[in-house]
Amino acid sequence: DFDNFEDQLQRNTKMFLLCNPQNPVGRVYRRDELEQLAALCLRHNVIICSDEIHGDLVFQGHRHIPIGSIDSEISARSITLHAPSKTFNIAGLKCAFAVIPDRELRRQFTHNLGVRLGSANSLGFTAALAAYQAGEKWLDELLMHLENNRDILFEFIQNFMPGIRTTHPEGTYLAWLDCSSLHLKPSPHQFFLDNARVALNDGSTFGPGGENFVRMNFGCTRSMLLEGLERMRSALGKRD
Ligand SMILES: Cc1ncc(COP(=O)(O)O)c(C=O)c1O
Known part of the structure; x- marks a missing residue:
């Protein structure tokens, strides 16, 4: 409901939290849907924070498209969150990452959240590396x-x-x-x-x-x- 979405963006909204693939309904958003969502966010100067933790769990006939990959303008206004914890069932090892192409947005993220988020531990990091290198x-x-x-x-x-x-x-x-x-x-x-x-x-x-x-x-x-x-x-x- 893009009209409703735009209406919400106009209410002094600073950030749009997207979940793609979507938990709980399991939608994997198409490129045209992402483009439309992103265009509205850009028009209203709203930052996109996209939780793409289920991005590797996508079924035949669908493709996960990171919203930050659509074009450079969207990329510069996006924060993409990802982790191997769902795909490889290693949530307890606590290792996740954020992709923030824009230097200033990255600085703000690190400055405001860095200490609270802590850092990856060596077990989680090793498991993530093993999963991404050998888990295909x-x-x-x-x-x-x-x-x-x-x-x-x-x-x-x-x-x-x-x-x-x-x-x-x-x-x-x-x-x-x-x-x-x-x-x-x-x-x-x-x-x-x-x-x-x-x-x-x-x-x-x-x-x-x-x-x-x-x-x-x-x-x-x-x-x-x-x-x-x-x-x-x-x-x-x-x-x-
Ligand atoms: C959409 C989504 N994002 C993030 C998380 C957090 O995952 P984790 O604690 O493994 O980083 C969950 C976990 O339930 C989730 O469903």
């Missing part, structure tokens, strides 16, 4: 696995839990499930936790409007995914 084959296999899980999840919901609406994630390992039509009490999150012993992320933690949603992580083994889905189906079947 592993990542190719991971992507096939995740894409398969995405399809299994999608088909299972369509066939056996049609009351749930879901997006078809283009990337990430997250599915955003709309449970509004099921009227689950006290909330979809609590319902599935209590009745299926399946812990999903509570949609309400994503902000207003998320109350009837849950986020499901399908970055797991196929058997675990199927067991979780079966338990959810069974819990829904037992409702009075």
Whole structure:
């Protein structure tokens, strides 16, 4: 909704926080969408801070385009955040990086945030290096696995839990499930936790409007995914 987006930019907005690929809905933004978002940010002098941590987890038919790579004008107004922690499952090792091509913006970032962010530790740095230098084959296999899980999840919901609406994630390992039509009490999150012993992320933690949603992580083994889905189906079947 570009009209709404522009409206928000005009409210004394200094920075636009983009998440691409998007968590929780799994969208991977197309070039034309990114160009339009960026053009509006440039017009209203808004800095773009783009969280692209899921950028290596993109499925067939889609491509991750860093917004800062579109052209030099956008690049000069952008901060891109990235880390190997999602792709290679090494979050505990704490190593991330920011790409800030503009010298002055980089100075402000370092000056204001540098001390608070700390620095990478040697274990995290070594793991990141190993992942980026030698992890490509592993990542190719991971992507096939995740894409398969995405399809299994999608088909299972369509066939056996049609009351749930879901997006078809283009990337990430997250599915955003709309449970509004099921009227689950006290909330979809609590319902599935209590009745299926399946812990999903509570949609309400994503902000207003998320109350009837849950986020499901399908970055797991196929058997675990199927067991979780079966338990959810069974819990829904037992409702009075
Ligand atoms: C979109 C997004 N960005 C950033 C993070 C933070 O990741 P990390 O703590 O591994 O750097 C997360 C983690 O959940 C995330 O989903």
